[in-house]
Amino acid sequence: MQPSDPSWSDEEARLRTAICKIGELCYSRGTVVAADGNISARMRDGSILVTPTGSMKGFLNPHQIAKLGADGTPPPVGPKPSSEIGIHMVAYEERPDVRAILHAHPPHAVAMTIAGIDLQMPVIPEVIVTIGGIPTAPFGTPGTPELPETIREIIRCSDTVMMKNHGSVTLGTNLMEAFKKLDMLEHTARILWLAHTAKGGLDPLPPEDVQKLLATRAALGITQRNTLETGCGLPQDGN
Numbered sequence: 364m365q366p367s368d369p370s371w372s373d374e375e376a377r378l379r380t381a382i383c384k385i386g387e388l389c390y391s392r393g394t395v396v397a398a399d400g401n402i403s404a405r406m407r408d409g410s411i412l413v414t415p416t417g418s419m420k421g422f423l424n425p426h427q428i429a430k431l432g433a434d435g436t437p438p439p440v441g442p443k444p445s446s447e448i449g450i451h452m453v454a455y456e457e458r459p460d461v462r463a464i465l466h467a468h469p470p471h472a473v474a475m476t477i478a479g480i481d482l483q484m485p486v487i488p489e490v491i492v493t494i495g496g497i498p499t500a501p502f503g504t505p506g507t508p509e510l511p512e513t514i515r516e517i518i519r520c521s522d523t524v525m526m527k528n529h530g531s532v533t534l535g536t537n538l539m540e541a542f543k544k545l546d547m548l549e550h551t552a553r554i555l556w557l558a559h560t561a562k563g564g565l566d567p568l569p570p571e572d573v574q575k576l577l578a579t580r581a582a583l584g585i586t587q588r589n590t591l592e593t594g595c596g597l598p599q600d601g602n
């Protein structure tokens with residue numbers, strides 16, 4: 364890593380370095396390849412730090428990160444932000460609690476949306492108890508204002524969203540939280556994919572078992588958003 368810039372605050376230097384680290388992690392986990400995906404963090408003053416357009420996220424240095432105003436205004440000079448900055452701005456707009464956003468192309472999860480297999484299906488206990496399931500937003504054309512609008516409604520009630528045939532969006536109160544959700548999302552999709560392939564389909568747990576699992580949330584002190592409790596993001600199409 365190159366040395367920090369004297370104009371950066373401690374917070375800015377830390378977040379720039381953390382964005383590069385998360386890019387390396389995503390690349391090593393195979394949830395982004397080539398110039399896929401983008402990563403952002405919101406600073407305390409509202410400014411947004413985001414990965415630059417066309418870059419390989421596994422090989423960034425802190426000086427390559429773009430810095431935008433709180434309203435997403437791009438810098439007059441310096442690195443240009445990702446072309447998918449609209450996804451991040453919609454999520455920050457809708458979720459004042461969110462400080463970090465990851466957009467990636469996790470292969471099993473994307474394959475599930477292409478195949479039309481419902482990632483909301485209640486199958487794995489840990490997922491049911493924590494996030495509930497992973498909603499899928501309808502297809503939107505990348506690089507156009509249509510794409511961010513496809514996730515606006517779901518992002519209000521879920522920290523993990525799939526964009527059909529395209530990729531994931533995960534939100535967090537910090538970068539590691541957003542990465543943790545991406546990691547869990549792809550791991551879940553991989554298990555469901557393996558089971559689907561082995562069996563030729565997936566069976567949801569019976570509703571009474573799902574209810575028993577959801578009832579453990581209070582005792583376990585789990586308060587995060589749960590799509591099964593709220594009915595967030597019903598499947599867009601059949602299996």
Ligand SMILES: [Zn+2]
Nearest residue numbers: 400466529530
């Ligand atoms: Zn993408």
